[in-house]
Structures are given as C-alpha cells and as structure tokens.
Amino acid sequence: MTALAVRAAASRQALLAVAAPVLGLLAWHVATSGPGYHLIPPPSDVAVQWWDLAFGGVWDDLYSATLWTHTVASLSRVYGGFALAALVALPMGMLIGRIAVVRDLLDPSLQILRPIPVTAWLPLAMIVFGIGPRSAFFLVFLGAFYPILLNTVFGVRSVEGRLFEAAAMLGVGRQAMFWTVVLPASLPSIFTGLRLGLGFAWVVIVVGEMTGVQTGLGAIIMEARQLSRTEIVISGMVTIGVLGFLSDRAVQLLGRRLLRWSPQHG
Amino acid sequence: MGEVLEKPAAAGTVLPILDIRHVDKRFAFGAETITALSDATLRIGKGEFICLIGPSGCGKSTLLRMIAGFETASAGSLLMWGKPVAGPGPDRGMVFQDYGLFPWLTVSQNIAFGPIARGRPKAEAAATARRFVEMVGLTRFADAYPHQLSGGMKQRVAIARVLANDAEVVLMDEPFGALDAMTRERLQEELLEIWARAKLSIIFVTHAIEEAIILADRVVVMSPGPGRIIADERIALPRPRDPTGVEFNALRRHLSGLLGSHH
Numbered sequence: 001m002t003a004l005a006v007r008a009a010a011s012r013q014a015l016l017a018v019a020a021p022v023l024g025l026l027a028w029h030v031a032t033s034g035p036g037y038h039l040i041p042p043p044s045d046v047a048v049q050w051w052d053l054a055f056g057g058v059w060d061d062l063y064s065a066t067l068w069t070h071t072v073a074s075l076s077r078v079y080g081g082f083a084l085a086a087l088v089a090l091p092m093g094m095l096i097g098r099i100a101v102v103r104d105l106l107d108p109s110l111q112i113l114r115p116i117p118v119t120a121w122l123p124l125a126m127i128v129f130g131i132g133p134r135s136a137f138f139l140v141f142l143g144a145f146y147p148i149l150l151n152t153v154f155g156v157r158s159v160e161g162r163l164f165e166a167a168a169m170l171g172v173g174r175q176a177m178f179w180t181v182v183l184p185a186s187l188p189s190i191f192t193g194l195r196l197g198l199g200f201a202w203v204v205i206v207v208g209e210m211t212g213v214q215t216g217l218g219a220i221i222m223e224a225r226q227l228s229r230t231e232i233v234i235s236g237m238v239t240i241g242v243l244g245f246l247s248d249r250a251v252q253l254l255g256r257r258l259l260r261w262s263p264q265h266g
Numbered sequence: 267m268g269e270v271l272e273k274p275a276a277a278g279t280v281l282p283i284l285d286i287r288h289v290d291k292r293f294a295f296g297a298e299t300i301t302a303l304s305d306a307t308l309r310i311g312k313g314e315f316i317c318l319i320g321p322s323g324c325g326k327s328t329l330l331r332m333i334a335g336f337e338t339a340s341a342g343s344l345l346m347w348g349k350p351v352a353g354p355g356p357d358r359g360m361v362f363q364d365y366g367l368f369p370w371l372t373v374s375q376n377i378a379f380g381p382i383a384r385g386r387p388k389a390e391a392a393a394t395a396r397r398f399v400e401m402v403g404l405t406r407f408a409d410a411y412p413h414q415l416s417g418g419m420k421q422r423v424a425i426a427r428v429l430a431n432d433a434e435v436v437l438m439d440e441p442f443g444a445l446d447a448m449t450r451e452r453l454q455e456e457l458l459e460i461w462a463r464a465k466l467s468i469i470f471v472t473h474a475i476e477e478a479i480i481l482a483d484r485v486v487v488m489s490p491g492p493g494r495i496i497a498d499e500r501i502a503l504p505r506p507r508d509p510t511g512v513e514f515n516a517l518r519r520h521l522s523g524l525l526g527s528h529h
Contacts, residue, residue, distance in 0.1 A: 170380035
C-alpha cells in the first residue's frame with residue numbers, strides 16, 4: 001500500500017469510528033427534545049451540566065466545579081486498587097504457575113472464589129472495611145485481581161518447552177531459567193492480564209463507590225440518582241467512559257513499545 | 267565401491283570426542299515399556315561430520331537428545347572427551363528443526379544469549395554476536411526479531427547461536443526439514459563451509475538419504491522396532507559432491523537398500 005492509500009484507509013476508519021456515536025447522539029436528541037416530559041434529558045442539557053460540573057459558572061450549586069475532585073478520587077482508587085492487585089496477583093500467579101505444591105495448595109480455593117461476583121462481596125466488604133473508601137479500594141482490587149492472576153498463571157505455564165531446552169544447552173542453569181526464559185516468554189500474557197485487570201477496575205469503580213464514600217465518580221452518580229439529577233448521572237458515565245478509554249489506550253501504547261517482538265502486539 | 271563404503275578404522279589410541287557405548291533408551295507408556303533405542307554404540311572423532319539416518323521411530327532423535335543431555339540413557343554410557351554426559355551444556359550446541367529462538371530477543375541478542383548466560387562481559391558478548399551475525403550473512407537483520415525472519419534466516423541464527431557459544435559438537439535435529447529445497451541446498455553449502463572452517467564435530471539427523479550423502483563423512487543408518495544402528499558407512503567422495511554423479515548414486519542405492527531391507 002502506498003502512503004496515500006494508508007492515509008485514506010486511516011481516515012476512513014476514523015470516520016466510521018465517529019459515525020456511530022454521532023448517530024447515537026442524534027437519535028438521543030430527537031427522542032428527548034421538544035415538548036413533553038422526559039425522564040431522560042437531551043444531550044444538550046447533559047453537555048451544559050458536564051460543563052458546570054467541570055468548570056462551574058452555570059448552576060453554581062453543590063456540584064459545580066467538583067468534577068476534578070471526584071475524578072482524582074476515582075482515579076486514585078482505580079489505580080491504587082489495580083496496583084495492589086498487580087502486586088499480589090503477579091507473584092502469586094508466577095508461583096502457582098511454576099510450583100506444583102503452591103498450585104495444589106491455592107488453585108482449588110481460587111477456583112471456588114473466582115465465580116463470586118464483585119457485587120456479592122459488597123456487604124461483606126462494608127462489614128470488614130467499614131463504610132468508606134477502604135471498601136471501594138478493596139472491591140476495585142478484587143475486580144482487577146483475577147484477570148491478572150489467571151493470565152499470569154497461563155503465561156508462565158505455557159512457555160514452550162523448546163525454549164527451556166535451548167536455554168539449557170546454551171548454559172542457563174535451573175535458577176536462572178525463571179528470569180531469562182519464563183518471565184520474558186510470559187510477558188505478552190501477563191500484559192493481557194494487566195490490561196483486562198485495569199479495564200475491570202474501571203468497571204467495578206461505580207460499585208465500589210456505592211459503599212458510602214463522599215467523593216468519586218461512582219459516588220456522585222449514585223447521589224445524583226437519588227436526587228433525580230439524571231444529567232449528572234450521564235455526565236459521570238461519560239467521564240468514566242472517556243477515562244477508561246484513555247487509560248486503556250495508554251496501556252496499549254506501552255504494550256506496543258515493550259512487546260515489539262511479539263507478532264500479536266508489535 | 268569397496269573402499270568408498272569401507273567401515274571406519276577402529277579408533278585406536280586417539281580419544282574420541284564422543285564415545286557412545288551400548289546405550290539403551292526405554293520409555294514407560296503406562297504399564298508398557300517401549301524400547302526407543304537398543305544397544306547403540308558409536309565413536310565420533312573430533313572434526314567428523316556424522317549423519318544419522320533412518321525412518322521415524324528408529325531412535326535417531328532420541329540418540330541425539332541423549333547426547334545433548336536432554337534425556338538420560340536407560341543403560342550404557344555416553345562419554346564426551348572421556349567424561350560422562352550429565353545434562354545439557356554449551357559444549358554440545360543443539361540446532362532444532364523448529365529453531366527454538368527466543369522471540370523476545372533480536373538476532374544479535376539471540377546470538378549473544380549464550381555468552382551472556384555464561385557470564386561473559388556484555389561488550390565482549392556483543393562483539394562475538396557481531397562477528398557471528400556477519401558470518402551467517404545477517405548483518406542487515408541484526409536488530410530484527412525472529413518473527414520478522416524467513417525460515418532459512420532463523421536457522422542461520424540458530425547455527426550462529428551455538429557457534430558463538432563455543433560449541434565443540436553441534437547437534438542438528440532435521441534442521442533443514444522445514445525449509446524449501448533451494449534454501450536447504452544453500453544452507454547445506456554454508457554449513458559445510460562453516461564446519462570446515464571452525465573444525466566442528468557435527469551430528470546431523472535427517473531422513474533424506476541425499477542430504478546425508480552430500481554432507482557426511484560417515485552415515486550411520488538406523489532402523490526401528492526397536493531403534494538400533496544397523497550400518498556405519500564412510501563417505502569418501504570429495505566435496506562438493508555431485509548428486510548426479512555415478513558414485514553418488516551407487517551410494518544412494520546402497521543406503522536405500524539398507525533402509526528398505528530393515529522395514
């Protein structure tokens with residue numbers, strides 16, 4: 001393909017990517033504008049509300065110009081919970097994947113705990129961690145934990161046997177095998193786990209912030225629902241969507257740099 | 267034909283680089299025991315190019331993997347320079363049919379892998395890698411990753427990797443089996459050149475009779491059920507060998523007869 005053809009294909013792709021949301025907005029607008037009472041506000045109202053939430057100067061109420069505070073609170077929980085999940089799940093996954101005793105010890109219990117949805121942990125989390133940010137943090141941690149763990153286990157277990165033989169005949173000893181072969185070979189899988197984990201952390205954040213915390217995007221969504229401020233609910237949703245998308249993009253870019261060697265990522 | 271197919275002179279006082287004595291290999295399959303290799307005896311001198319040939323199930327790859335140290339013998343002994351082989355080691359480099367390159371390392375990093383694993387300084391390993399990248403003609407691809415290379419290029423990297431690691435014996439398990447005919451021919455020529463220059467000892471497993479005659483000093487013929495060595499033929503034709511020559515074809519018929527009569 002020529003450079004021109006590549007550029008044409010790229011702009012076509014961008015056009016199609018934008019087409020669906022634009023059509024969606026249009027449909028939303030047509031369905032909710034005009035006379036009559038609507039439970040759902042039109043997009044223009046949401047846009048105004050979002051602006052007020054972000055910068056103030058429109059309604060000047062309790063919510064004006066608070067978006068930044070809530071975003072920072074949610075971001076810190078998402079990334080904090082995610083980081084803690086990675087810190088626990090990565091070494092645990094490596095041990096489960098490589099050491100039979102650890103696998104026999106932990107795997108059955110984890111298989112039983114895994115299907116329990118994060119929402120089901122909510123009451124218990126509130127009893128153990130109290131009402132507040134620690135419960136939210138725990139639930140985000142739980143949401144991110146399993147994808148990271150499972151992909152790490154899968155990664156370190158599915159290293160091609162041939163690579164161990166190749167390393168052994170080149171002079172790598174048993175102890176050095178983990179760092180020279182297992183870890184680099186399982187990086188693509190581990191990376192997939194981290195990406196999924198971060199995605200789940202964003203999914204879980206609203207549930208996590210239902211535990212009675214004062215700040216956070218999930219918290220204002222729940223609060224605004226009780227006050228029937230649906231514009232705020234939708235503004236929060238849009239913000240979470242955009243942040244989740246941007247954070248996934250950043251992870252993907254990082255992966256493309258680190259995993260240039262992998263045909264699936266490079 | 268007589269002198270061409272003569273048995274190798276019994277090694278006398280010279281210590282062989284590899285001395286394989288009455289080696290058996292048995293695998294357990296549930297309650298059953300399968301004998302993959304029975305009473306294999308083979309002495310290989312330094313600098314010899316040996317081809318192991320035979321149909322699948324004859325134990326040729328098993329024998330090679332035992333020399334590499336990936337498998338242990340059920341009976342008998344494998345000695346290198348008089349010392350028993352105990353596990354894999356850099357003195358016996360292996361070239362696999364499926365390459366076994368590290369996908370996360372570039373061509374030069376793959377070649378520097380062995381020297382670094384053995385504790386050589388980074389700069390020295392890099393210099394070694396450069397030398398061997400050049401030797402196998404991949405200078406332009408030094409920074410490419412394995413998935414960007416053709417099969418022939420990957421196999422060149424695999425060969426360079428064991429040479430850069432000072433392997434004395436190079437074990438090759440059907441290394442050109444997955445390559446197209448033209449690439450295979452070119453790599454055979456290059457391998458012979460490298461072998462002569464580096465004074466390597468090579469044990470090369472193949473099931474192609476012609477490939478064995480083109481390459482080997484000695485062709486060791488094996489047969490299955492249970493796997494065993496049935497002949498050890500010296501190829502005295504001068505190199506490069508012409509596959510269309512009369513003597514070449516006489517050898518081909520002879521080896522093919524040996525293989526056929528034991529099926």
